[in-house]
Amino acid sequence: MFAKATKNFLRDIDAGGELISVSSLNDSDKTQLLSVVAKKRRFWCWQKPKYFFSSCACLLGDVLTEEGPVKPVVVESEFVKYEDKYSDTIQGNVDAEFVAIQGNVGGSEKVESQFSFGTLRKQEVDMQHLMKDVQVTESGNVKDENTVLEIPPPTAIAYSVVELYVKHDGHFEFCLLSEKQGGFEKKLSERSICTSSGFCDSRSLCDFDVVDGLRDRFAVFQELPESQREELYNLLCEVLDDGQTVAQLQTVVEEICLGSKPGLPFLSELKSPQKEHVQKILSLVGYDLHNQKPTQQCKKHLMAAFHVLTSALDEMPDTALTIFGACCKLHLLPALCALPNITSDEGLCSRTEPLLSDLIDQGTFQIVQRLFSLCNMKLEMNEKVMCAITFKDPGFLPLVLYIALSGFHALIKNLRI
Incomplete structure (x- = not known):
């Protein structure tokens, strides 16, 4: 709290x-x-x-x-x-499939x-x-x-x-300029290598080509039994309303991937049912948190892919996570994942594109528009086209949203949810 x-x-x-x-x-x-x-x-x-x-x-x-x-x-x-005092109200008309979940004809969530x-x-x-x-x-x-x-x-x-840059002789400098990074001075013979002794393969912090590599990396989700994929997806949707739970889940997954034994203290600030959700989620991707060891069903590439997904979720603002969860309940993931692939270099796509039919409803569009805005993107629609452009200096948030969409969509691909 x-x-x-x-x-x-x-x-x-x-x-x-x-x-x-x-x-x-x-x-x-x-x-x-x-x-x-x-x-x-x-x-x-x-x-x-x-x-x-x-x-x-x-x-x-x-x-x-x-x-x-x-x-x-x-x-x-x-x-x-x-x-x-502020509130975010998420509204949209939904079909009968969603009625069973929401309990009424109009979907409405308020934070x-x-x-x-x-x-x-x-x-x-x-x-x-x-x-x-x-x-x-x-x-x-x-x-x-x-x-x-x-x-x-x-x-x-x-x-x-204010970061410090520490030299070999023990002297240090204050990093007062944004382009100046802190750390320890390295000898020329030293090589900077990011390694991990757990589930993640070694790679540079910045050499991961997300756009080209996500499809292959998240394909491992398809290897899970359908019932397991559906359960994992539903549990992840449950925790999206609580940014603290998402942050704790990501911390545990990162420690596991780096070869540490995180144990239960990482979850000490969480209460039921959030703690049980996290433990169950980890068991579905192959890690027994109570005994601090992988399960027999554990697969290295599955945990690595899950690490990518949770790291992206953790970077999203809490309000964006809540709205992302609403998009999942409204079954908008296929359309949202299709949007980048059918958009021109100018950020335009036809409003009549069949893949985007679920986004045309005004209430639904406003939900998606709010999600994009929180991730530093502008989404607009007129009678003919839909236009998506990034803000000036958007940072990594558009990429983070794309990763989250791709990961969740891979979990439910070919499932009837």
């Missing part, structure tokens, strides 16, 4: 993505000025980096060997007074939350002073349906990171 509140808050006030939400109250205690966090290298190029606090609160001054105590100049100011963090303050380190010295919190309530989370003051709910 805390992770969901901070994540949604940052979505509204930090469109540039400069702040990182604190995922738990335990981490909030470690979030101090000049705290040292570890950056985790991710497997796929579309995954944003993750930062982790050490078990004990480690400050920059603690890792310096020859400098005296670091005394930063702190500038504190009022950040924003935040109190907002509503209310946040009140009060008057927030931010603390910033004077970087110029800090470089010479070494060569956001207030109370609030979060309402989600009938649940209220009270966050006591002072609690850190977000932080920003």
